[in-house]
Amino acid sequence: MNELLTELEELMTLSPDGPSVVAIGGGHGLSQALVGIQCYASRISAVVTVADDGGSSGRLLEGLDILPPGDLRRCLLALSSEPTLLGELFDYRFGSSDVGGHSLGNLILAAMADIFGDFHTGLQIAGEALGALGTVLPVSLQALILEAEVDGQLVAGQALISRTRGIFESIAVKPEGVEVNPPVLDAVAEADQIVIGPGSLFTSLIAALVVPGLAEALNRSDAQLVYVANLITQDGETLSMTLSDHVEALMSFTGLKPDFVTLVNKRPIEVPPPFQVVTPVANMPVPYVEAELKDEGFAWPQHDPMLLGQALSELWNGR
Numbered sequence: 292m293n294e295l296l297t298e299l300e301e302l303m304t305l306s307p308d309g310p311s312v313v314a315i316g317g318g319h320g321l322s323q324a325l326v327g328i329q330c331y332a333s334r335i336s337a338v339v340t341v342a343d344d345g346g347s348s349g350r351l352l353e354g355l356d357i358l359p360p361g362d363l364r365r366c367l368l369a370l371s372s373e374p375t376l377l378g379e380l381f382d383y384r385f386g387s388s389d390v391g392g393h394s395l396g397n398l399i400l401a402a403m404a405d406i407f408g409d410f411h412t413g414l415q416i417a418g419e420a421l422g423a424l425g426t427v428l429p430v431s432l433q434a435l436i437l438e439a440e441v442d443g444q445l446v447a448g449q450a451l452i453s454r455t456r457g458i459f460e461s462i463a464v465k466p467e468g469v470e471v472n473p474p475v476l477d478a479v480a481e482a483d484q485i486v487i488g489p490g491s492l493f494t495s496l497i498a499a500l501v502v503p504g505l506a507e508a509l510n511r512s513d514a515q516l517v518y519v520a521n522l523i524t525q526d527g528e529t530l531s532m533t534l535s536d537h538v539e540a541l542m543s544f545t546g547l548k549p550d551f552v553t554l555v556n557k558r559p560i561e562v563p564p565p566f567q568v569v570t571p572v573a574n575m576p577v578p579y580v581e582a583e584l585k586d587e588g589f590a591w592p593q594h595d596p597m598l599l600g601q602a603l604s605e606l607w608n609g610r
Contacts, residue, residue, distance in 0.1 A: 305424055309333040310483035310607050315499050317343065317362040320490030322369035323593070324519060325425070327600025328486065329372060331607065335425030336478035337366040340499040342437040342449045342464060357410050358429050360400040370423040377421055428475050430499045435464040437498050453494045454527045462497055462544055471504035479508045484607050488519040489594055492537055493528050500545040509547060515610050516551035517603060522560060522585055522592040524567045533572050549577045554602055557581035560592050580606060
């Protein structure tokens with residue numbers, strides 16, 4: 292981690308000759324991608340799902356008229372590569388008492404929404420205060436409820452869906468008539484490269500892409516579109532799904548056209564059953580590129596942000 296911070300401190304300005312990059316998703320996967328994208332991009336926009344109803348975010352949603360702050364906070368921190376006291380405070384999590392389990396950063400974002408009159412303004416000001424090297428954009432300006440039909444049963448809520456095993460038959464966001472955040476469409480229209488993932492296939496990636504207007508904007512875009520596949524299957528969402536299954540789900544549930552390339556890890560990975568390594572299979576529905584992406588510093592598989600950034604940069608340079 293210290294070596295990573297040292298590398299990032301040397302990257303405090305984005306490359307003026309690099310592409311304008313939009314990264315779409317949520318959770319830990321999107322934050323890892325954002326760290327790597329800083330290595331080559333000239334401009335970064337993070338488009339973040341707002342259907343999270345678990346943990347600290349879910350508790351705050353019960354009493355405050357705000358967007359779920361957790362994934363947005365992670366993205367702000369990922370784009371704020373220089374260690375600061377404010378960054379440490381945003382990353383601090385209480386261990387006990389009435390605020391036990393809450394991230395202080397989530398509470399600060401809620402307070403800033405109240406101080407400045409709306410959550411979007413507070414989020415942008417927080418990014419400026421943290422020195423974020425990019426813009427964090429919620430996919431919608433209102434908190435969304437994720438609904439999925441799994442094995443014929445309707446399951447509501449991102450947290451519950453993420454724990455539900457079975458075959459996904461449909462997935463949608465509520466309320467009806469919700470629209471994509473207008474600045475997201477502007478960012479997509481101006482993007483040179485658009486990165487989807489890594490992250491939970493249904494509750495992060497598809498949850499963002501099913502917001503009306505986003506997939507259509509991606510289909511209109513001339514940008515290079517890259518789907519970063521997960522390293523392994525995820526319990527409750529993608530058990531037994533092959534890489535081809537992931538890609539097919541991404542297209543069938545969102546309407547995304549097969550005009551993208553899939554980036555997949557080629558480093559060896561061992562996981563216990565029922566988990567499986569996500570690797571290419573015969574008759575892939577879209578082209579794929581293999582690269583060393585696994586972080587060897589962790590026991591449980593996760594992407595190395597610097598290797599991911601290098602692979603995305605090479606895809607851009609070799610387009």
